[in-house]
Amino acid sequence: METPAIPAATMPAEWRDFFALTKPRVISLVVFTGLCGLLAAPGSINPVLGFTAILCIALAAGGAAALNQWWEADLDAAMKRTAKRPLPMGRMSRTDARDFGVLLSAASVGIMGLAIGVLAAAILAVSIFYYAVVYTIWLKPRTPQNIVIGGGAGAFPPLIGWVAVTGDITAMPVLLFAIIFIWTPPHFWALALFVQTDYAKVGIPMMPVVAGEKSTRRQIMGYSLALLATSLAPWAIGGTGAVYGLAALALSLVFVALAVPVATRMAAPDDAMKPEKRLFAFSVLYLFALFAALVADRMLPPLELLP
C-alpha cells in the first residue's frame, strides 16, 4: 500500500480544524438518534440532564472521530473523499488530534458518569472504545466484515439516550441498537460500491473489493430484508404503537424496493451508479424518518387500527 506523505503542520491549528476533526455531519445523525432514544424512553428526565446526556453523546462521537482520523491520517491522504481533512492537509499535527480525541472522550464519559449515571457512562465508554479501537484500529484494516461489526459503534446512541432516562437495559433499547446495526451494512456498502476504487487504493478490505461486487449486492439485499424485520420488531413486541409500526413498514418497504435494483444488476464501465447512490441517499433519510416516527409514536395519541 502506498500512501502520500502528509505535510508537517507548520502553524498551530485553527479552532475550525479541531471542529472539523469531530466530523460534525456524523455527529448530527448521532445526536438525532440519541435524542430520539431519550425522548422515546418511558419515564421522564430533567431537561438539563437530558441536554447533558445528549451533549456527552456528541462529545464522545467527536472524540472517537478525532481518534479515528489520528489513526487513519495516511489513508485519508490517499482517498479523494477524505484528502481535504485537517490532518492530511497538514493543517494540524497528529499529536494534537490524538490529544484532542482523548480529551473529548474522557470528558464525555466523566460528565456522563457524574450527571447521569454509571451505566450510561459505561456504555458510552464502550462505544468510544468500539469505534476507535475495535473498528478503526483492529477490524477495518483486517476484515471485509469491518462495516458489519464496526456498525455497532454507530448503534449505541439511542441505547445510551434510552438508558439515560430509564437507568436499565431492556428489549426496546436493544432493538433500537439492532436497527442501526443492521442498517449500517447496506448503507455503507451502497457508498462503497460507488467509491470502491478509493478503498482499493489504500488497501482497506471493503466488501466490494474482497468478496466482489456480486456478493456485496446480494448481501445488501439480505440486510435490507433483515432491516424490514428488525424495524418492525419494536411494534411486534408491543414496545410501540401503530404510528411507529406503519411508518417502519412503509419506510422499510421503500428501502427494500430500492435495494432490489442494486441487488439485481452489475455496474457497467463508466456506470453512473444511480441505483446505488439513490439507496445510499434514502438510507440516511430512512434512519432520520424511522427514529422521528418512534418519537412521534410516543408523543401522539395512540392510533386505533381496528374500530
Place this chain on the structure above:
Amino acid sequence: MTPEEQAEIVRRRKSRNLVLGLVLGGFVVLFYFITIAKMV
C-alpha cells in the same frame, strides 16, 4: 520565521484561546445547572 508568519501564529492562538474560553465558560454554566437539577 517572517513577521507575517509570526502575526498569523498570534492570530490563530488568540482565536483558539477565545473559543476555548467560551467552551470552558459554557461548562461552568452547565455544571451550575446540573448541580441545581441534581438538588431538586
